[in-house]
Structures are given as structure tokens and as C-alpha cells.
Amino acid sequence: MKFKTVLPFAGLFVLAIAAGIVTGRLVFQSRHAPSRPQTAALLLHDARPLPEFTLTSTDDKPFTKQSLTGHWSFLYFGYTHCPDACPTTLSALDHMMASLAKAAKAPKPAVYFVSVDPKRDDPTLLRNYALYFNPDFVGATGSLDALRALTGPLGVEFSYTPASQQGNYSVNHSSFVVLVDKQGEEVAVFDPPLDPRRMSSDYLNILKYYGETW
Amino acid sequence: MKRYRLLLLLMIAALLPLANAASGPSVRASLVWIRQAPPGVAVLAGYFTLQNLTDTPLTLTAVESRDFGSVEIHRSFVKDGVEEMEPVPSIAIPAHGSIEFKPGSYHLMMMQPKKNLFAGDMAEVTLTFSDGSQLAILAPVRHDPPAH
Numbered sequence: 001m002k003f004k005t006v007l008p009f010a011g012l013f014v015l016a017i018a019a020g021i022v023t024g025r026l027v028f029q030s031r032h033a034p035s036r037p038q039t040a041a042l043l044l045h046d047a048r049p050l051p052e053f054t055l056t057s058t059d060d061k062p063f064t065k066q067s068l069t070g071h072w073s074f075l076y077f078g079y080t081h082c083p084d085a086c087p088t089t090l091s092a093l094d095h096m097m098a099s100l101a102k103a104a105k106a107p108k109p110a111v112y113f114v115s116v117d118p119k120r121d122d123p124t125l126l127r128n129y130a131l132y133f134n135p136d137f138v139g140a141t142g143s144l145d146a147l148r149a150l151t152g153p154l155g156v157e158f159s160y161t162p163a164s165q166q167g168n169y170s171v172n173h174s175s176f177v178v179l180v181d182k183q184g185e186e187v188a189v190f191d192p193p194l195d196p197r198r199m200s201s202d203y204l205n206i207l208k209y210y211g212e213t214w
Numbered sequence: 215m216k217r218y219r220l221l222l223l224l225m226i227a228a229l230l231p232l233a234n235a236a237s238g239p240s241v242r243a244s245l246v247w248i249r250q251a252p253p254g255v256a257v258l259a260g261y262f263t264l265q266n267l268t269d270t271p272l273t274l275t276a277v278e279s280r281d282f283g284s285v286e287i288h289r290s291f292v293k294d295g296v297e298e299m300e301p302v303p304s305i306a307i308p309a310h311g312s313i314e315f316k317p318g319s320y321h322l323m324m325m326q327p328k329k330n331l332f333a334g335d336m337a338e339v340t341l342t343f344s345d346g347s348q349l350a351i352l353a354p355v356r357h358d359p360p361a362h
Contacts, residue, residue: 078297080252083259083324084290085297087249088317091358125254132252157296166284168325175297192292193318 037205039188040198047185053150055114055142058127063112063140068184072109072207075178077156079117079171080129086113088192089177090133095196096203097134105214106204108136109179115141116151116158117171154178154186179203181210240268240347241307247356248337249317253330260285260322260339260353261315266307273344274305274313281337283326290318299323304344317359331355 036043050065057063068075074093078086093111100106113130115121118141121129126139141147151158156174163169179188188206190199246262266272277285287302305320307313315321322339331337335355342348 080255081257082299083249083251083257084288084299084317084321087251087259128252128254161299170299172296172298174295175292176295191295 034208037202037209039202039205040195041179041188041190041202041206043188043206043209044186047181047183047187048153049183049185050180051149051153053146055140055146055150056123057112058123058130058139060123063138063142065184068110068180069182071182072107072203073180074109074111074190075114075154075180076112077114077116077151077158077173079115079173080121080125081117081168082171082173085175085192087133089175089194090130090137092192092194092196092199093137093177094134096194096199097136099197099200100203103200103204107182107207107212107214109203111137113137113139114147114150115139116147116156116173117160118142118144118147179206239349240272240345241266241341241343241349243341243349243351245360245362246339246351246353247360248322248324248331248353250331250333250355250357256326258282258324258327258331258355259317260324260337261317261359262351262353263312263314264307264341265312266309268345269309270345271309272307274307274341275344276342277322277339278342279324279337279339281328281331282324283328285325285339286323287320288323289320292318333357 050068052065055063057067061067076089076093078089080086090113097111100108111134115126121141126141130137130139158171158173161170161172175192177190177194178186179190181187187210188202190202242265244263244265248258248260251258264274274287277287279285287305288299289302290297290299292298302320305313313320333355336352337355338350339353340348340350
């Protein structure tokens with residue numbers, strides 16, 4: 001008698017708890033999962049919007065903040081008269097792309113090589129240089145003021161050494177590679193020495209962390 | 215008379231390999247390569263490991279190549295997150311020690327290539343050391359470093 005009346009309530013009670021657990025999990029997951037990945041890259045706590053800037057890319061298009069939306073991008077700043085550091089970094093980025101090709105469905109990032117030596121790096125030279133490392137790499141440059149509009153907020157430094165008698169000079173430039181998400185926000189920084197496989201797995205983990213699925 | 219001259223020449227010829235063995239090469243170069251660069255690029259980087267085979271310290275004082283306008287020794291380094299490069303006038307190799315030229319460190323700054331160099335091409339490089347000895351090496355142009 002008493003038992004019979006209690007039974008439906010007990011059933012409801014159990015159901016309510018189960019439903020609570022399920023909704024709780026869903027809410028919790030959507031807010032907090034996946035957890036912050038362990039990366040060799042420096043993953044910024046909060047993505048930082050890029051400033052407005054206008055450079056020219058080697059595919060003859062303006063290179064602006066809008067060029068960096070709709071897809072993930074890696075940005076590296078250097079110059080073509082750079083025999084050691086720049087080829088090493090661009091070659092690592094090419095190897096990273098090869099490694100990413102194994103995760104076939106993952107969104108492919110764009111790679112931009114921004115020359116901070118516009119005096120010597122004309123568009124043709126810059127295009128050949130970027131394409132040499134990977135047919136999908138794009139070069140970009142602009143006036144010093146236009147470059148500084150982008151490099152300043154990103155914390156990218158560059159300066160020129162005094163020219164030799166033959167007019168040769170080298171460019172001191174920040175060594176890191178910047179990762180930009182598809183909203184055009186800076187999300188991570190990769191410092192050399194760059195390990196292409198680690199870069200590739202960091203990239204995929206950061207994408208997952210930012211809710212990308214594939 | 216003619217016969218003696220021939221004999222003398224033969225004797226000298228026989229002794230030549232010995233003379234070479236006595237002086238011997240003072241430095242051995244390995245893992246030699248030049249990083250292939252896009253056509254039109256004004257500067258290439260060359261790398262190698264130099265091993266001093268003698269009992270005395272040696273200094274690499276000059277590098278030349280007939281395939282380039284000029285060649286200098288440079289060092290890349292990262293200081294406070296900034297990639298820098300400086301010319302190095304000479305570089306010491308300890309007795310029975312070695313020195314490594316590699317990406318991100320010491321490298322040959324090879325300027326004004328006389329023609330476009332592609333992977334598989336060879337460039338001739340001559341190294342001069344403080345004891346006056348010279349080492350001529352053939353540096354292959356490569357896309358990636360040689361395997362150790």
C-alpha cells in the first residue's frame with residue numbers, strides 16, 4: 001500500500017538524478033572541454049585580435065587583417081638575404097605541412113612569410129623565395145610604416161645592421177612564428193628550434209581546444 | 215745519363231706518397247652541404263664539421279670559393295627572441311677537437327653565387343688554416359641536411 005505509492009516517486013527521483021547528471025556533463029563539457037593542451041608552443045591565455053594593417057602579398061592581392069580570416073594562419077617575419085635562420089624556419093614549416101597532410105581532414109593552415117626588408121625584397125624575389133619552400137606559401141611586404149602597423153602589436157622586432165663597404169647588411173628580426181586563428185586573432189607563438197612534428201601536433205591540439213572539428 | 219735521370223724521377227715518384235703521409239691533412243671535413251636557395255637569391259649558407267687531426271690548435275682563417283663572389287664565416291644566434299647574425303673573422307679548432315657549422319649557429323655566408331645552384335650541384339670551397347695548410351672540399355647543394 002504505502003510501498004506502492006512510493007514506487008513511482010522513487011522511479012521519478014532516479015530519473016531526475018540521471019537527467020541532472022547528463023545535463024550537468026553537457027553544460028560542463030561545452031564550457032570547459034577540451035582542457036587546455038600541453039604544447040611546446042606558447043598558447044596565449046586569451047586570443048588577441050590583430051590590428052588593422054595593409055601590406056601587399058606576392059599573389060598580387062592586398063594582405064590585410066581580412067586576409068587572415070576564414071582559415072588558420074602561420075606568420076613568420078624575415079628577409080630573403082637571410083641564408084640561415086629564415087630557410088631553417090621555412091623549411092621546418094614545410095615539413096610541418098607534410099606532417100599535417102597525414103591528418104588529411106584537418107583544416108590546412110596558410111603560411112605567410114612577411115619580409116621586413118622591403119628595400120631589397122621586391123615582389124618577384126619574395127614570391128620565388130616563398131614558393132621555393134612550399135608551393136602554397138605566400139610572401140608579403142610593404143613600407144616600413146605599413147609593416148610596423150602589424151609587427152608592433154605582435155611584438156615582432158626588426159632592425160638593420162650597418163651596411164658593409166659592398167652595401168651588404170643583415171636584418172635582426174624576431175625568431176618566432178605566430179599562429180592566427182580563423183577569426184584573425186593571435187592564439188599562439190612558436191619559438192625555435194622548431195620541431196615540425198611537434199608543431200603539427202601542437203597545431204592540431206590548439207585547433208581542438210578552439211572547438212574546431214574535422 | 216738519360217737512364218739515370220729516369221731512375222731519379224722514379225725514385226722521387228716513389229717517395230712522393232711518403233712525403234704526403236708525413237705532412238698529412240691537418241683537418242678533415244665531414245657533413246658538408248650548402249642549403250639550396252631559390253633562384254636569384256644573393257646569399258646561400260654552407261655547413262660542415264671540421265676535425266683538427268693535429269696535436270696543435272688550428273684556426274680557420276679564410277674561406278674562398280670560385281663559385282661565389284665572396285664567402286665569409288658568420289654566426290647566427292637568438293638574443294632576447296631576436297634572430298641576429300654576426301661575421302666571425304676566424305674560428306679556432308682545438309687540437310684533436312672539432313667545430314660544427316650548422317643551422318642556427320656558425321655557417322658560411324656564401325654571397326653572389328656565379329650561377330643558380332640546384333640540389334645535386336657541387337661547389338668548390340677552399341679553406342685556409344693558421345698553419346698555412348689548405349683544404350679543398352666539394353660541397354654538395356642539398357635541400358635538407360645530410361644524415362649524421
